[in-house]
Amino acid sequence: MISGAEIMVKCLEAEGVKVVFGYPGATICPFYDKLYDSEIKHVLVRQEQNAAHAASGFARCSGRPGVCVATSGPGATNLITGIATAYTDSIPLVAITGQVRSDLLGRDVFQEADITGACEPFVKHSYLVSRTEDLPRVFKEAFHIASTGRKGPVLIDIPMDIQLREIESFEYPDSVNIIGYKPNVKGHAVQVKRAVEAIRASRRPLIVAGGGVLSSGIKPKFRKFADTTRIPVISTMMGIGVMPSEHDMYLGMLGTHGKAVANRALYEADLVIVCGARLGDRAVAAPHQMSENNTVIHIDIDPAEIGKNVKTEIPIVGDMKNVLAMLNEEIGDYQVPNQWQEAVKAWKKDLYRVPPKFEGFVEPRSLVANLSSMLRSKAILVADVGQNQIWCANNFRIREGRFLTTGGMGTMGYSIPAAVGAKFARPTRDVVVVCGDGSFQMSLNELATIAGNGLAIKIIIMRNHRLGMVRELQDFNYKGRHSATILKGDPDFLKIAEAYGIDSAEANSNEEAEEILKGVVKSDKPFILVCNVYPDTPSI
Amino acid sequence: MQYTLSILVENQAGVLSKISGLFSRRGFNIDSLAVGVTNDPRVSRITIVANGDEYVIEQLEKQLNKVIPVIKVKRLTEGAFISRELILIKVHCPAAKRAEIIKTAEIMQAKIVDAAPNCVTVEYCECNSRVNTLIDLLKPYGIREIVRTGTIAIDRGSAGVSV
Ligand SMILES: Cc1ncc(C[n+]2csc(CCOP(=O)(O)OP(=O)(O)O)c2C)c(N)n1
Numbered sequence: 001m002i003s004g005a006e007i008m009v010k011c012l013e014a015e016g017v018k019v020v021f022g023y024p025g026a027t028i029c030p031f032y033d034k035l036y037d038s039e040i041k042h043v044l045v046r047q048e049q050n051a052a053h054a055a056s057g058f059a060r061c062s063g064r065p066g067v068c069v070a071t072s073g074p075g076a077t078n079l080i081t082g083i084a085t086a087y088t089d090s091i092p093l094v095a096i097t098g099q100v101r102s103d104l105l106g107r108d109v110f111q112e113a114d115i116t117g118a119c120e121p122f123v124k125h126s127y128l129v130s131r132t133e134d135l136p137r138v139f140k141e142a143f144h145i146a147s148t149g150r151k152g153p154v155l156i157d158i159p160m161d162i163q164l165r166e167i168e169s170f171e172y173p174d175s176v177n178i179i180g181y182k183p184n185v186k187g188h189a190v191q192v193k194r195a196v197e198a199i200r201a202s203r204r205p206l207i208v209a210g211g212g213v214l215s216s217g218i219k220p221k222f223r224k225f226a227d228t229t230r231i232p233v234i235s236t237m238m239g240i241g242v243m244p245s246e247h248d249m250y251l252g253m254l255g256t257h258g259k260a261v262a263n264r265a266l267y268e269a270d271l272v273i274v275c276g277a278r279l280g281d282r283a284v285a286a287p288h289q290m291s292e293n294n295t296v297i298h299i300d301i302d303p304a305e306i307g308k309n310v311k312t313e314i315p316i317v318g319d320m321k322n323v324l325a326m327l328n329e330e331i332g333d334y335q336v337p338n339q340w341q342e343a344v345k346a347w348k349k350d351l352y353r354v355p356p357k358f359e360g361f362v363e364p365r366s367l368v369a370n371l372s373s374m375l376r377s378k379a380i381l382v383a384d385v386g387q388n389q390i391w392c393a394n395n396f397r398i399r400e401g402r403f404l405t406t407g408g409m410g411t412m413g414y415s416i417p418a419a420v421g422a423k424f425a426r427p428t429r430d431v432v433v434v435c436g437d438g439s440f441q442m443s444l445n446e447l448a449t450i451a452g453n454g455l456a457i458k459i460i461i462m463r464n465h466r467l468g469m470v471r472e473l474q475d476f477n478y479k480g481r482h483s484a485t486i487l488k489g490d491p492d493f494l495k496i497a498e499a500y501g502i503d504s505a506e507a508n509s510n511e512e513a514e515e516i517l518k519g520v521v522k523s524d525k526p527f528i529l530v531c532n533v534y535p536d537t538p539s540i
Numbered sequence: 541m542q543y544t545l546s547i548l549v550e551n552q553a554g555v556l557s558k559i560s561g562l563f564s565r566r567g568f569n570i571d572s573l574a575v576g577v578t579n580d581p582r583v584s585r586i587t588i589v590a591n592g593d594e595y596v597i598e599q600l601e602k603q604l605n606k607v608i609p610v611i612k613v614k615r616l617t618e619g620a621f622i623s624r625e626l627i628l629i630k631v632h633c634p635a636a637k638r639a640e641i642i643k644t645a646e647i648m649q650a651k652i653v654d655a656a657p658n659c660v661t662v663e664y665c666e667c668n669s670r671v672n673t674l675i676d677l678l679k680p681y682g683i684r685e686i687v688r689t690g691t692i693a694i695d696r697g698s699a700g701v702s703v
Contacts, residue, residue: 116554120561125608128554145608179703180550180611304602 001166004132005030008096008163009038011139014172017067019043019058019424021051023078025071027111028098030163043424043453046445048075050417052082052153053443056091057421060404061380061429063217065092065146066421072098073111076157077118081411084122086153088408089238090211092146093153094139095123102130102159116157124152132165136172144176149183150302151215185301187318187326195273195297195314196330202271202295204340205231208254211238211407212276212300216320222275223247225328230336232344234262236277237393237407245372245397249344252351255283257390257539261347267293268343274298276320279309280408299323352395358534362513364391364462367531368434370514372397374521375430380404380422384415384435387468390539392434401429413442416459420446423455430521433459437487438467447500447526456524458517461493464533472539497528504528542571543597544616544623544693546701547586550609551577558607559586562600568592572625572690583611583703587692589668614701616693623693626665628653629675632682633660641681648674659684 002010008031012020019041024032035042045051048070055066066086070079076097086093099105100112116126125145127138135158142154199205213222222242226233232249235242237258243250252259254266266272266284272294277283284290290310297314298306306315316323355365368391372379377399383392389405396403404422406414415433423431440461450457462468471485497504503525507513513531520527549555556575563570572589592600597615604613633641638660645652645662648670654661664674668691675686695701 117557120558121565126554178608181608302606304599304606308599 001168002170003030003034003164003166004135004158005034005163007132007135007167007170008139008158009034009040010170011136011172012040012067013038015139015143016064020067020069021045021054021058021421022069023048023051023071023075025073025075025098025111027072027100027160028069028075028096030160031069031096031098031158043420043449045417045420045449047443048078049082049413050420050443050446050449052079052086052093052095053411053414053417054421054424055093055095056082056086056089057382057404057418058425059092059421060214060418061402061422061425065094065143067094067096069096070098071111072100072115073113076115077113080119080122083119083153083155085406085409085411085414087122087124089406090151090215090408091153092151094142094146095153095155097155097157098163099128099157099159101161103161105159116155119155122153123155124150126155126157128157129159129162132162132167135162136170140173141176141178145178145181149181149185183301184303184317185319185322187316187323189326191314191316192323192326192330195316196327198271198295198297198314199229199231199273199331200334203337204269205271205273205336206265206269207231207233208236208266208272208274208277208279209233209239209242210236210275210277213239213242213320214402216276216301218321218324221324221328222320225324229331229334230341231273232265232336232340234265236279236283237405239277240393240403241398241401244399248348249341251344251347253393256285257282257393259351259394261350264347265344266290269294271295271297274300274310276300278305281309284310357510358537360508361534362462362507362531363510364388364531364533364537365395367460367510367513368392368395369397370510371432371517372399374514374517375401375432376522377401379430379432380419380426382415382419382422382431382433384433384439385410385412385469386436386439387464387472387537387539388434388436388439388462390469391462394540412439415439416443416446416450419457420449420453420455423457431457432521433457435459435461436468437461437463437465437490437493440493441490444496447496447502450526451500451502455526457526458521459526459528461528461530462533463493463530464535464537465490466535468535468537469539471535493528493530502526502528504530506530506532508532541593541597542589542591544621544691545588545590545601545604546614546616546693547588547604548578548611548701548703549584549586550611551582551584552609555584555607555609556586558609559588559604562603562607563590566600568596568600572688574690574692576692580703585701587690589691611703612701616695620699621693621695623667623691624665625668625671625691626663626689627671627674628687629662629664629678629683630659630685631662631678632658632684634658637681641678644677648677650674
């Protein structure tokens, strides 16, 4: 005989899961008891939201769904923000929650929360398991749904009696058959032909690369395509890292907080090839304007994204991997007209300007710009939300590594737990967090997870004593009335670091900051660098 | 623009809330919704009648297709489908008006299925516009209650929606 809880563990093992992030409680205890005997590593976070963020960081760096676990009621509701973040950012997660006994469902007993109901708008799919026998099929489907098509979180809610009940035997299915779920990954040959004709006919084609290029795992092939065709590339926030920053045909991030030259290129292009991006309002503030000026080819695995925000002349539904291969085949040795290449090269010179310094402070944009050269080429930079995120997005010189941030949901507090997940996925890579003093305090509890697991994560706090990005918004739109954006009563972050047993230092100039960083970035211990930043430093 | 969607779904708990949630989340009202199991007991068919412009309808169709237990979504073409709705109307009916009301029902081919000293109940099964005509005709007598099943619809001829 085998219990539901043991089956849950065996399902995870069958999926090749090595690490899960979670927080226990009564209704998930049967599972935790069985997990105790398993090889799977459990990482105890300090709040459930961070279990989901850590699973997200893990998923993005490993290419496999991240797994997070919580108990029923408050444990499950704490997960929601993390699940919603993964949903908006299209990150594959499997979230497992305990639930009260099935005969008590709906009676509002202790720690009962309708989590499948509450998560409805934020999950790709969810299950409230009603029979122990269903567990293997449900897990198989959950991993399949999370990691195929447009990726996203799947929730499995499992009542305690289902975990405790014993059944005859366990067998993990080797295939799934969900009649309503057959994502179209292939790419339509005729549409690809039309796209290539349009590219050939255009004088100023431009690629807008989004997170979809990264999640389909084809960065090298994509770079090769851009290299051979010489089609210039700009990226969305989720697409940063698709191209190396220094590439002569790459013009940075578009959007309200993006690079002027990227927006300029978008405006001047006569053909825009959107690759795995949804073009939200922060990326293209006036989508109708965009499509007035140019023809749009939109390649996306999610048909619902095509035509949603931007009018599209040539839609191609499919996995970037397959569509890119077809495009490559069809396009032969095509190259972009010289004139357009020259225009892009000229703009490229304006991509990175050296911002003015403020005496006695660290200039955050310059620091981020120099950060890459101190790290190994595959380094992972995790940015939080706010000005710190924009400073990173626009100035980090990415090479072979990753840039992780939540571009879709913009959840403050994402960076530290996501870095924890990233470090578990890629223990040999440099993992650096950049956050604000506000966002740091949203997840500083996870310093315990970092210390407890000896994770060599370097955290750079850009301290401006402000909720900087909102402060800036108030300066622009609310007559500079700083309502609730000045941080008062903050603790001494160095003492916080010390309390967690993490080495730390403070810097008041870029020279000082870089000197300190050079000494610690490659060490195998965590480190916190507090950079005092001039409070009125702009985002761009 | 009014449109009719025919949706095949896996017959399981929670599907209806997923589907109605897609509408409510976007602030769209559903004019009518009817659900019933099909000839395959694992599959239910939902018929939704709602209003929206072309962009909204296309978005909804695509979003509906993303719901995992949704098997198929079809927008029925105006004029190319048969639709029916069953309605029960309880009408205020003093003895003096009885003959008139019975006549009205007869003209519309509706049935009187119950009567009491001061009211009658009319049953009617027709397309949406004829149902509305009957309601308009009975309004002057004083309608006490209306119960409607919501519209169900099927393609004309051999066209159809199947798994
Ligand atoms: C959970 C959450 N709450 C509120 C916000 C709104 N918000 C966006 S940026 C920002 C300020 C962030 O301040 P800080 O972390 O200090 O970074 P800075 O902008 O100063 O770099 C706030 C409050 C958010 N994005 N996420």
